[in-house]
Amino acid sequence: MVTRNSPVTVLPGVGKVKASAYAKLGIVTLGDLILHYPRAYENRAEIRELADARHDGKSALILTVGSDPKVVRLRSHKSFLKFKAFDDSGVCEITYFNQDYLKSVFPVGSIFRFWGKVERKGKRFLLSSPVAEPWAPGITLPPLCAVYRLTDGISLKQISKDVETALELLKNEELSDPLPRELIEKHHFLPLSVAEEHLHRPLGKDDLEEARRRLVYQEFFDFSLGMAFMRRKTTATTAPVCRVESLDPLLSLLPYRLTGAQERVISEIRADLAVPTPMSRMIVGDVGSGKTICAAAAVWMVVQNGRQAALMAPTEILARQHYADLSALFSRLGVRVALLLGATPAAEKRRIRTALVSKNPQDRVHLVIGTHALLSEGVEFAAPGLVVADEQHRFGARQRAALAEKGQNTHLLVMSATPIPRSLALILYGDLSLSKLDELPPGRQRVDTFVVDEIYRERLYEFMHRQLAEGGQIYVVCPAIEEEETAPDEVDFTGLFDSEPSKPPLKAAVTFAAELEKYFPETRVGFLHGKLKSVQKEAIMNSFVGGDIGILVSTTVIEVGVNVPNASLMIVENAERFGLSQLHQLRGRVGRGLRKSYCVLVTGGNSDRLGEHSKERLNVMRTTYDGFAIAEEDLKQRGPGDFLASSSAETVRQSGELSLRLGNLAQDALLLSEASQDAANLLAIDPALNNHPLLVDRITTVTGNLIS
Numbered sequence: 001m002v003t004r005n006s007p008v009t010v011l012p013g014v015g016k017v018k019a020s021a022y023a024k025l026g027i028v029t030l031g032d033l034i035l036h037y038p039r040a041y042e043n044r045a046e047i048r049e050l051a052d053a054r055h056d057g058k059s060a061l062i063l064t065v066g067s068d069p070k071v072v073r074l075r076s077h078k079s080f081l082k083f084k085a086f087d088d089s090g091v092c093e094i095t096y097f098n099q100d101y102l103k104s105v106f107p108v109g110s111i112f113r114f115w116g117k118v119e120r121k122g123k124r125f126l127l128s129s130p131v132a133e134p135w136a137p138g139i140t141l142p143p144l145c146a147v148y149r150l151t152d153g154i155s156l157k158q159i160s161k162d163v164e165t166a167l168e169l170l171k172n173e174e175l176s177d178p179l180p181r182e183l184i185e186k187h188h189f190l191p192l193s194v195a196e197e198h199l200h201r202p203l204g205k206d207d208l209e210e211a212r213r214r215l216v217y218q219e220f221f222d223f224s225l226g227m228a229f230m231r232r233k234t235t236a237t238t239a240p241v242c243r244v245e246s247l248d249p250l251l252s253l254l255p256y257r258l259t260g261a262q263e264r265v266i267s268e269i270r271a272d273l274a275v276p277t278p279m280s281r282m283i284v285g286d287v288g289s290g291k292t293i294c295a296a297a298a299v300w301m302v303v304q305n306g307r308q309a310a311l312m313a314p315t316e317i318l319a320r321q322h323y324a325d326l327s328a329l330f331s332r333l334g335v336r337v338a339l340l341l342g343a344t345p346a347a348e349k350r351r352i353r354t355a356l357v358s359k360n361p362q363d364r365v366h367l368v369i370g371t372h373a374l375l376s377e378g379v380e381f382a383a384p385g386l387v388v389a390d391e392q393h394r395f396g397a398r399q400r401a402a403l404a405e406k407g408q409n410t411h412l413l414v415m416s417a418t419p420i421p422r423s424l425a426l427i428l429y430g431d432l433s434l435s436k437l438d439e440l441p442p443g444r445q446r447v448d449t450f451v452v453d454e455i456y457r458e459r460l461y462e463f464m465h466r467q468l469a470e471g472g473q474i475y476v477v478c479p480a481i482e483e484e485e486t487a488p489d490e491v492d493f494t495g496l497f498d499s500e501p502s503k504p505p506l507k508a509a510v511t512f513a514a515e516l517e518k519y520f521p522e523t524r525v526g527f528l529h530g531k532l533k534s535v536q537k538e539a540i541m542n543s544f545v546g547g548d549i550g551i552l553v554s555t556t557v558i559e560v561g562v563n564v565p566n567a568s569l570m571i572v573e574n575a576e577r578f579g580l581s582q583l584h585q586l587r588g589r590v591g592r593g594l595r596k597s598y599c600v601l602v603t604g605g606n607s608d609r610l611g612e613h614s615k616e617r618l619n620v621m622r623t624t625y626d627g628f629a630i631a632e633e634d635l636k637q638r639g640p641g642d643f644l645a646s647s648s649a650e651t652v653r654q655s656g657e658l659s660l661r662l663g664n665l666a667q668d669a670l671l672l673s674e675a676s677q678d679a680a681n682l683l684a685i686d687p688a689l690n691n692h693p694l695l696v697d698r699i700t701t702v703t704g705n706l707i708s
């Protein structure tokens with residue numbers, strides 16, 4: 001019996017050769033073939049006359065054959081078939097190359113719907129190798145024709161025919177719908193098998209829309225269930241209850257008042273910590289929104305209850321900065337803080353490790369700060385209570401799993417400065433409660449933003465001279481050190497979802513730094529990149545913080561967290577290579593102090609078309625300062641790639657968790673939230689999906705190795 005698991009070779013005319021071509025598209029079984037969803041559709045419903053055929057693409061025409069097809073032989077065994085066909089508006093010459101066998105297909109007087117690009121040579125119309133479907137008055141031909149991703153050896157005609165046959169063969173297989181009946185009814189969905197058929201062979205636009213709605217929902221639904229299964233495996237069951245009477249002892253030490261948003265987030269954390277269910281919360285807040293103090297409040301609450309905390313930053317630079325800030329604050333409260341990095345001397349490391357596991361609360365280190373290596377290096381705690389991951393980079397589902405596996409029943413707080421679109425947050429962090437820090441502390445200034453190209457180089461340098469003369473400092477960010485190279489602790493953003501046809505040459509940071517040194521003799525130019533040793537990085541960073549270095553050229557290592565209030569100008573070279581959200585983060589590096597600050601985005605291309613396109617895209621940055629809005633726009637412009645690369649989820653991306661077949665996170669956000677809500681409700685009733693074995697099968701395929 002033929003099933004979805006049957007190999008494509010069960011299809012007539014598909015042998016070894018075709019099968020191996022299909023394999024290149026990831027198609028091995030009939031099921032795979034059906035899941036090879038169309039890439040687009042040709043609209044053949046709109047019939048045009050020859051005289052007003054489209055100039056910019058293909059047209060559908062109803063033509064009557066007017067002359068017997070003739071075979072014209074050329075040298076080198078080539079030939080073409082040629083005949084005339086007409087409608088009321090004119091006569092057209094139709095040719096097919098090397099397809100003599102079509103001769104008998106087009107007898108004089110027969111009528112076809114042709115689909116192809118009509119060319120005009122003076123008064124003559126030409127149509128070369130059009131698709132032809134026999135037509136007669138009263139016959140309805142499919143209005144929309146699916147177009148597929150193809151490969152060598154698989155033509156559109158071939159795959160269309162094979163999909164049709166596969167759908168036909170599987171029709172007899174009683175395919176029960178995996179989705180609970182209530183949900184199908186609630187959403188007025190088509191049965192899954194019907195939706196699949198209509199997606200490949202839609203009867204019309206509405207029909208296609210209905211099919212797509214069902215299948216996108218299904219995709220998100222399966223995914224949500226998969227995430228939930230994984231979460232259940234990875235979350236600890238209990239965590240220490242940590243209650244405090246009042247936060248005043250901590251808050252009274254601050255030189256400012258909390259914003260309303262900070263107060264709200266801190267009380268959310270306080271409520272989480274007051275119960276034995278482990279907290280699993282993410283704070284999303286724009287750069288400078290004051291996330292650190294929220295984390296500090298969480299740490300303090302835990303420490304007040306005799307527990308310990310770990311704070312992990314994505315880079316050593318950031319870890320050091322947190323250490324400087326937090327140890328200053330906590331020393332006044334008797335909270336002992338330690339910094340544990342790769343570069344920490346061995347003896348010091350040993351001392352810290354011992355102090356972390358000390359049985360005697362008097363000697364214990366309460367808060368250890370480091371990079372994510374803290375996790376992998378197996379730091380132990382006498383009384384673990386809280387893990388804080390700052391800038392959630394690379395802190396995705398897997399890391400959470402790693403944490404849970406260590407058997408440390410702790411609360412978890414993840415902080416992100418990348419406001420990610422809601423839809424994406426749901427899908428990536430569906431298992432985290434979300435706290436939004438959507439209010440900046442008072443008095444923050446707007447960073448005026450400009451988009452320029454190379455032509456402005458000289459004026460830009462003048463502007464830089466002026467900033468330096470006024471005592472300001474400048475960041476210059478370049479995409480990568482050398483082309484193709486990305487330092488290990490940076491995020492690889494180059495070209496991930498970049499669909500631009502050709503790329504302007506990168507401003508290689510190395511040569512660029514040298515060039516700037518020449519142009520700016522009045523100051524020191526520092527060069528920071530991911531390949532430097534951490535002591536070198538630290539020395540450069542310190543010189544910049546201290547004002548000794550006036551221009552800091554860097555790759556994206558400074559993207560996250562670093563705070564230099566005196567910096568007044570952010571220049572981003574080859575800005576078109578960055579996602580908007582990333583640019584927003586970079587811009588957040590300036591305007592942190594009293595100086596009026598600026599951000600200049602330099603595009604690599606000149607004023608050619610590509611350059612113009614980039615500028616247009618970047619212009620959003622001039623008018624928008626809301627990180628969440630920018631994130632939504634970024635998602636629309638570039639797809640989820642940037643967020644997956646620059647936020648936690650490298651691992652998610654690599655494991656293919658987010659390779660959606662059909663769903664579009666930007667367009668289908670509503671379906672996503674419905675599907676994830678429905679999935680949660682279903683799991684509440686039937687946690688192991690005992691009544692829905694078909695769903696279990698599906699999510700095992702979707703999330704594959706993650707669940708096992």
Ligand code: ADP
Nearest residue numbers: 256257258259286287288289290291292293441
């Ligand atoms: P981020 O959210 O980017 O991590 P930080 O926590 O580093 O932001 O805060 C940025 C700066 O704002 C810090 O210097 C911090 O002391 C200051 N800050 C935080 N909250 C407030 C507030 N409510 N009022 C004034 N300044 C604040």
Ligand code: MG
Nearest residue numbers: 291292390561
């Ligand atoms: Mg921060």
